[in-house]
Ligand SMILES: CCCCCCCCCC/C=C\C/C=C/C(=O)SCCNC(=O)CCNC(=O)[C@H](O)C(C)(C)COP(=O)(O)OP(=O)(O)OC[C@H]1O[C@@H](n2cnc3c(N)ncnc32)[C@H](O)[C@@H]1OP(=O)(O)O
């Protein structure tokens with residue numbers, strides 16, 4: 001099963017080897033539990049381990065293999081980030097996709113060798129979503145052939161970029177490029193921030209950390225201001241866009257080609273989110289198979305809480321989603337790598353499809369992941385609320401994905417633009433022009449769903465039902481938009497009046513895609529035992545997801561209430577059928593205890609002993625009497641006692 005999750009036996013077994021190797025190297029392990037450390041201690045500890053990784057990486061992994069590096073980072077550094085997180089996640093991808101060969105020789109090679117540390121500085125105090133209204137400006141000075149970076153007002157301060165505050169000495173900065181008074185929109189520049197020897201900020205740079213956040217606090221998200229700060233013309237990233245010495249602008253082959261670092265993260269983060277969801281479910285499912293509370297049969301001992309149907313309903317659909325997301329994530333990464341290669345040859349034809357797909361997936365997956373993690377926390381009762389479970393940290397890190405790389409409701413609209421165009425083609429009788437991701441929009445629905453109308457409905461009946469729902473909602477939302485426009489609204493006003501419906505269409509389209517990705521993967525599985533378990537999980541998934549969106553199919557009679565009853569019964573049947581395999585389904589992700597960092601979710605199942613040992617190690621228990629008691633509580637009690645006398 002691990003080979004299914006990790007797209008092949010090779011990487012699955014490499015993960016095991018890497019974990020086993022690390023188990024023998026105590027210097028790579030957390031020196032104490034992360035929840036017992038201050039933010040400063042965590043950053044120090046993470047930097048220590050980062051240095052070890054840089055020194056010994058070649059003994060443990062193939063550093064050219066992104067997935068091996070990712071696993072090494074998960075084991076050693078964990079999810080709370082590290083001082084070079086953005087260096088790998090965005091700085092290197094931005095240089096790879098946007099720097100010219102010459103620029104890559106100068107900077108990318110140094111970045112890869114970790115001679116310099118960089119980040120991606122785009123968002124500002126006043127603007128994150130609307131990139132065209134960023135306020136940092138890069139004005140070209142023809143005389144000196146330099147760009148002058150400037151922060152004209154407080155809202156123009158860069159704000160949020162990861163590792164900008166304290167760790168990075170370079171950044172790929174996004175600024176509005178002005179040449180001879182003309183605004184050429186957001187462009188990307190390579191900008192030195194700190195002296196390479198002293199790490200002091202360079203003259204003209206104001207820089208620092210933005211303070212603690214909900215989670216992800218090892219990362220020093222930062223602020224950055226420029227005071228007429230000059231960089232050479234050749235620091236504009238010029239793989240696709242160029243500015244000649246005389247200020248002539250040479251257009252890229254696609255207007256949004258400079259957004260590639262964002263698309264990179266959106267493509268990879270689907271897998272990252274699946275893994276965080278699986279972390280939380282591993283913890284909660286293991287704990288639920290140890291925790292005993294209450295009885296189902298009063299003549300029998302107390303049961304494991306995993307026997308309760310409500311507990312299964314709380315956890316198993318999310319287990320199915322974690323599988324579905326990791327399968328969909330593997331597809332987005334493949335498409336991203338393909339598009340990256342094609343763009344190199346000047347073919348930008350798939351950029352719009354990739355953007356639409358990743359915008360929808362990023363939004364739906366992060367939202368459902370956060371929901372699933374929070375349910376997993378609640379499924380652990382009181383102990384879920386303790387940081388010993390580590391689920392609150394997993395939640396905090398994962399839920400950030402709803403905001404970063406494009407606020408979810410905004411990114412759903414990006415997909416909606418693509419769907420509306422596709423609906424326009426259908427309306428114009430040009431369905432043959434629809435791309436493969438939206439070809440279903442041009443098909444005709446059956447009059448009713450065939451679920452429960454054939455002896456054993458296959459996945460095709462479910463897929464058709466999801467298609468019907470997504471098609472109906474897309475065409476309806478587009479019609480709403482077109483209707484407002486016909487009545488005289490501008491497109492923008494009409495769009496704003498239709499966005500709740502448009503975003504619904506985007507979610508339904510994306511959920512259909514996720515179901516299809518799951519079906520595609522299960523169809524490929526050859527081993528019959530594995531296929532049976534995955535088929536059960538897929539059946540749970542399609543029934544659960546369909547129930548969740550059934551209102552759309554009930555309202556036009558595509559599904560009847562008796563079919564809905566059938567779907568509910570199927571759901572309950574598969575909850576029970578999956579129960580014996582539930583622990584194996586989470587164990588198949590093969591997370592080591594070190595990677596999971598959860599006292600509650602350890603493989604040994606000794607929950608109570610482990611919790612007690614953890615509590616005893618809490619910094620508050622170092623002394624029996626705290627200074628706060630000596631200083632305040634004792635005098636308070638003493639004076640209360642004295643006044644009573
Ligand atoms: C196993 C591995 C696991 C790895 C896990 C990795 C986890 C990493 C964790 C890192 C943590 C945090 C990092 C966070 C980083 C950041 O957040 S960086 C900042 C991100 N910011 C955003 O995402 C901003 C969102 N806003 C936008 O993207 C744009 O403003 C928006 C797209 C909303 C609009 O852009 P405009 O330029 O204003 O667009 P407009 O002129 O209206 O044109 C729209 C038009 O353009 C098309 N378009 C937009 N983007 C793209 C694109 N990227 N590719 C192709 N086409 C694009 C869009 O479809 C429209 O086309 P149309 O034809 O006109 O409809």
Ligand SMILES: Cc1cc2nc3c(=O)[nH]c(=O)nc-3n(C[C@H](O)[C@H](O)[C@H](O)COP(=O)(O)OP(=O)(O)OC[C@H]3O[C@@H](n4cnc5c(N)ncnc54)[C@H](O)[C@@H]3O)c2cc1C
Pocket residue numbers: 086120121122123126127128129130159160161162216221400403404405406407408409410
């Ligand atoms: C953990 C974390 C890490 C980050 N790392 C980085 C980084 O490394 N580099 C970097 O540059 N940035 C980074 N960011 C910033 C992040 O990319 C932005 O916060 C994000 O893109 C959202 O933009 P915003 O903050 O401007 O939200 P806003 O756009 O202000 O959103 C506020 C609300 O307005 C709504 N809204 C906005 N526009 C529209 C619209 N057109 N239609 C309808 N509703 C709208 C949103 O849906 C939301 O409800 C990070 C953020 C976080 C939380």
